[in-house]
Amino acid sequence: MNLHCRVNEKEYDLEIKPHMTLLDLLREELGLTGAKEGCGEGECGACTVIMDGKAVNACIVLAAEAEGKEILTIEGLAREGTLHPIQEAFVEIGGLQCGFCTPGMVLSTKVLLDDNPNPTEEEIKKGLEGNFCRCTGYTKIIESVKVAADKVRG
Amino acid sequence: MKTFYRRLPKFEYLRPGSMEEALALISGKEGSVKLLAGGTDLIPQVKKREVPVPAFVLDMKSIPGLGNITHHHNGLSIGALATIQAVGADPVINERFAPLSQAALQMASPQVRNRGTIAGNICNAVPSADSAPALLALGAEVKLESRRGARRVPLDQFFTGPRTTVIKEDELLTEIIVPAQEPGSRGVYLKLSPRHSMDLAVVGVAVMGTMENGICKEVKIALGAVAPTPIRAPMAEALLRGNRPTPELIDEAARNALTQCNPIDDHRASREYRCDMVYAMTRRALTRIFGGTR
Numbered sequence: 169m170n171l172h173c174r175v176n177e178k179e180y181d182l183e184i185k186p187h188m189t190l191l192d193l194l195r196e197e198l199g200l201t202g203a204k205e206g207c208g209e210g211e212c213g214a215c216t217v218i219m220d221g222k223a224v225n226a227c228i229v230l231a232a233e234a235e236g237k238e239i240l241t242i243e244g245l246a247r248e249g250t251l252h253p254i255q256e257a258f259v260e261i262g263g264l265q266c267g268f269c270t271p272g273m274v275l276s277t278k279v280l281l282d283d284n285p286n287p288t289e290e291e292i293k294k295g296l297e298g299n300f301c302r303c304t305g306y307t308k309i310i311e312s313v314k315v316a317a318d319k320v321r322g
Numbered sequence: 323m324k325t326f327y328r329r330l331p332k333f334e335y336l337r338p339g340s341m342e343e344a345l346a347l348i349s350g351k352e353g354s355v356k357l358l359a360g361g362t363d364l365i366p367q368v369k370k371r372e373v374p375v376p377a378f379v380l381d382m383k384s385i386p387g388l389g390n391i392t393h394h395h396n397g398l399s400i401g402a403l404a405t406i407q408a409v410g411a412d413p414v415i416n417e418r419f420a421p422l423s424q425a426a427l428q429m430a431s432p433q434v435r436n437r438g439t440i441a442g443n444i445c446n447a448v449p450s451a452d453s454a455p456a457l458l459a460l461g462a463e464v465k466l467e468s469r470r471g472a473r474r475v476p477l478d479q480f481f482t483g484p485r486t487t488v489i490k491e492d493e494l495l496t497e498i499i500v501p502a503q504e505p506g507s508r509g510v511y512l513k514l515s516p517r518h519s520m521d522l523a524v525v526g527v528a529v530m531g532t533m534e535n536g537i538c539k540e541v542k543i544a545l546g547a548v549a550p551t552p553i554r555a556p557m558a559e560a561l562l563r564g565n566r567p568t569p570e571l572i573d574e575a576a577r578n579a580l581t582q583c584n585p586i587d588d589h590r591a592s593r594e595y596r597c598d599m600v601y602a603m604t605r606r607a608l609t610r611i612f613g614g615t616r
Binding site: 169185186187188189192205208209210211213216222223224225227228229230232233276279293294295297298299300 | 326328329330331332333334335337358361362365366369370379381383407430431432433434436437518519520
């Protein structure tokens with residue numbers, strides 16, 4: 169079947185299989201391997217991408233459901249080789265260890281800050297509740313989001 | 323150990339553009355169609371082969387009008403495609419139907435709330451579904467449509483067991499209808515789970531109640547994860563109705579709620595613990611609504 173969608177501001181007309189997930193499409197057809205497959209069942213958030221402005225787990229969205237949608241992956245966040253302020257904050261604070269959860273964390277942070285530029289610590293925890301990190305213990309991730317919020321607000 | 327397949331099995335994808343078309347498609351294919359609303363239950367279930375591999379997956383998202391949350395005459399209609407997030411963020415629901423927005427915002431994660439639907443949570447019919455006690459305490463009904471016509475089923479007659487409901491193969495749940503609540507009524511949903519997020523309720527308690535001149539005029543108590551289906555606790559409600567909700571009476575009602583439960587023993591919690599928690603959580607919820615002294 170055919171699929172028309174926009175990924176990272178590029179138009180795509182693709183031939184897809186009905187039983188393909190959005191994550192399969194991004195990673196295997198488009199070569200966008202930033203979104204990771206962790207659990208494969210919508211529990212861990214490693215595959216988080218932004219679809220029409222909302223964070224979604226790409227592993228439990230069918231590619232077919234992306235018809236006409238605008239998708240942003242971690243690859244679409246940096247501009248001309250310059251990191252997005254959220255990415256800068258994660259680098260500066262060291263809000264990552266192995267990095268597997270980081271793309272999802274960064275994108276969840278983006279929708280959180282788009283909606284709420286000055287979140288409290290509780291609001292940060294709530295915004296990131298669907299993203300598991302198995303290395304850091306979250307302390308530096310939360311710190312990164314606070315610094316990211318300052319940067320984004322300028 | 324269950325096999326978890328990383329890839330989905332093959333199926334055909336259908337995306338009807340109208341209700342008529344959708345009902346026609348499912349009426350011809352009993353048993354081989356799975357409905358897709360948010361997919362947050364369906365896709366993992368299919369990956370785990372917890373459900374028979376469907377020949378067809380019918381995506382409801384192009385059926386017009388099903389995503390709406392409509393307020394009329396102080397009542398509420400929630401379309402089958404209204405997301406958990408949309409319901410949780412609706413200010414009117416938060417004000418008038420508090421247990422429902424509280425339940426919605428305590429479910430899963432932002433990613434799942436953005437996709438998953440309240441109707442899907444009800445249709446999936448897990449005994450611990452968070453939205454179920456909230457909707458039971460609000461006296462909700464569901465609307466089921468098929469080519470044979472439409473019918474309305476009160477939610478307390480909708481669940482038949484773990485993951486089973488009265489929905490027939492050719493029917494589609496199109497709407498959840500919540501009646502206007504008593505003026506001045508207040509409600510709460512309390513969820514007990516070891517983790518704050520991405521966790522199922524060990525016990526869920528929803529209470530909707532109205533006080534008049536210090537007397538409990540009306541109360542509904544609903545419990546999740548304590549029986550094969552989400553349940554009401556009518557005997558406990560009857561103890562309170564028409565009486566002054568003193569701490570002693572609230573305590574008695576909470577103990578009574580326990581007699582209507584039949585919880586399971588599993589890795590999340592023992593049967594004994596769940597029973598103790600039904601008492602504690604029901605007492606806490608009732609105290610919050612009727613302002614006891616505990």
